[in-house]
Amino acid sequence: MKAKVRILDIETGRFLVFISEEDAKNAKLHPEDLIKVETAKRTIYGDVVISNMVKPGEIGVTKDILRAYSFSDGELVNIVPGGTPESVRYIKKKMNGQKLKKVEIEAIIKDIVDRKLRDVEISSFVTSLEINGLDMDEIAWLTTAMAETGDMLDIDRKPIMDVHSIGGVPGNKTNILVVPIVAAAGLTIPKTSSRAITSAAGTADVVEVLAPVTHSLDEIKRIVEKIGACLVWGGALNLAPADDLTIKAERTLSIDPRGLMLASIMSKKYAMGSQYVLIDIPTGEGVKVEKIEDARSLAKDFIELGKRLGQYVETAITYGGQPIGHTIGPALEAKEALETIITGKGPGSLVEKATGLAGILLEMGGVAPAGMGKKIAREILESGKAYEKLKEIIAEQGGDPNVKPGDIPIGDKTYTFVAQTSGYITRIDNRAITTIARAAGAPEDKGSGVILHVKVGEKVKEGDPLFTIHAESETRLDQAIIQARRMEPIRIEGMVLQRIGNL
Numbered sequence: 001m002k003a004k005v006r007i008l009d010i011e012t013g014r015f016l017v018f019i020s021e022e023d024a025k026n027a028k029l030h031p032e033d034l035i036k037v038e039t040a041k042r043t044i045y046g047d048v049v050i051s052n053m054v055k056p057g058e059i060g061v062t063k064d065i066l067r068a069y070s071f072s073d074g075e076l077v078n079i080v081p082g083g084t085p086e087s088v089r090y091i092k093k094k095m096n097g098q099k100l101k102k103v104e105i106e107a108i109i110k111d112i113v114d115r116k117l118r119d120v121e122i123s124s125f126v127t128s129l130e131i132n133g134l135d136m137d138e139i140a141w142l143t144t145a146m147a148e149t150g151d152m153l154d155i156d157r158k159p160i161m162d163v164h165s166i167g168g169v170p171g172n173k174t175n176i177l178v179v180p181i182v183a184a185a186g187l188t189i190p191k192t193s194s195r196a197i198t199s200a201a202g203t204a205d206v207v208e209v210l211a212p213v214t215h216s217l218d219e220i221k222r223i224v225e226k227i228g229a230c231l232v233w234g235g236a237l238n239l240a241p242a243d244d245l246t247i248k249a250e251r252t253l254s255i256d257p258r259g260l261m262l263a264s265i266m267s268k269k270y271a272m273g274s275q276y277v278l279i280d281i282p283t284g285e286g287v288k289v290e291k292i293e294d295a296r297s298l299a300k301d302f303i304e305l306g307k308r309l310g311q312y313v314e315t316a317i318t319y320g321g322q323p324i325g326h327t328i329g330p331a332l333e334a335k336e337a338l339e340t341i342i343t344g345k346g347p348g349s350l351v352e353k354a355t356g357l358a359g360i361l362l363e364m365g366g367v368a369p370a371g372m373g374k375k376i377a378r379e380i381l382e383s384g385k386a387y388e389k390l391k392e393i394i395a396e397q398g399g400d401p402n403v404k405p406g407d408i409p410i411g412d413k414t415y416t417f418v419a420q421t422s423g424y425i426t427r428i429d430n431r432a433i434t435t436i437a438r439a440a441g442a443p444e445d446k447g448s449g450v451i452l453h454v455k456v457g458e459k460v461k462e463g464d465p466l467f468t469i470h471a472e473s474e475t476r477l478d479q480a481i482i483q484a485r486r487m488e489p490i491r492i493e494g495m496v497l498q499r500i501g502n503l
């Protein structure tokens, strides 16, 4: 059926095609059906929305579609029902616990990228991976399929280093320090990050407080070849484009299936042309990989996957038993990271982890002797060279290189929880802290989150402040307080843990 395109000032994060009731009836199209829109130059798929916002003979396309395909208003197109993609059958194979073939995985990823699979089918695919998993063959096929359906970057500065955390630990602002330290040592490190998946702030969300993170591949190539580094959002690029769509499903479900996580991370590293990759695997109570033996197994899989992709991978299993540093939430974390890189001093967990990871990368890149990397990394941090490099990154990405921690706006609606008893801090519940920070509005409300006034092992007296919730609205603050009261994220215990007698 022929139709004229009408551009709609609507943005939904999905590819929606609006069609009138009359045309829908004639074309036997129903809400949420897949529709194919064909022109001489391109074919796009979208989800049907039936609405008399458009007249018979017209289709309405949203701004999401326009960003990917430059339709012009009034352009004549041909529309046909999109039917059900073959890849839905492959998703059901995985739901049934069967191993997928390479071509079947490639079909699923291509249909995700072509928007032939809708949110419900993508969520089903992600859920099936959470339940039934992937073996190493499937993970490798998934990784290359995700990378090869997008663009690849060729940076003319070798060797190319990279670092990536599997995430899961609140306050993990570490790589905002690692990248400038490594680049200040003269190595090349084009860092891409995702936005929050299970946390209250992904690295891209935090960096965005300091500088734009949405850049084209050409722009990234220019920046990295000029200053040796970047800190950008992977989802803004056409790098492994299926990744951001599956991450959307993961974020909604707050899950990160093991096989998909391996492919999500390594597909982006592969697309960036990274040759030496360090993977941070936080382990401990309340993170994605709670047991050390599972962390070691995941480490081996990252190394094996790297070998299959021609990349040299090392892994660092890091402490994830409580949040990193004292802040959780984009602006609060940006503030803490900036304070630490300016002064060269900061929370032990943040400085130790950042210099430890950076030290490994310096040794991997051949600019530090074995065993000396962490010491050299700390010298780079304390000397101010890391800060100078971060300022270059911020400036090249379009931010204000002279931004100071005090310039960063944080939520002014606050509530502080205090100790109800004296004793020692024996536990800070990672998942509870993340839930509270997200209830307060993070990561979407950049100024929202949590400031921890205590860490595990510290002694407190009754009435001492434990943590402060920041929010940008009273409503969000109230929701966060309710969650905090329900979850009690911080446990205080005396040395007498339990008295047992007269059993």
Ligand SMILES: O=P(O)(O)OC[C@H]1O[C@H](OP(=O)(O)O)[C@H](O)[C@@H]1O
Residues within 6 Å of the ligand: 163, 164, 165, 166, 167, 168, 169, 172, 175, 192, 193, 194, 195, 196, 197, 198, 199, 200, 201, 202, 203, 204, 256
């Ligand atoms: O903690 P959650 O949200 O599950 O994982 C997502 C975070 O983990 C990775 O961190 P980095 O970019 O290596 O610093 C991602 O890029 C993202 O920032």
Ligand SMILES: Nc1ccnc(=O)[nH]1
Residues within 6 Å of the ligand: 165, 166, 167, 193, 194, 197, 256, 260, 261, 262, 264, 265
């Ligand atoms: N699943 C993922 C976890 C962390 N980082 C990513 O890019 N993807």
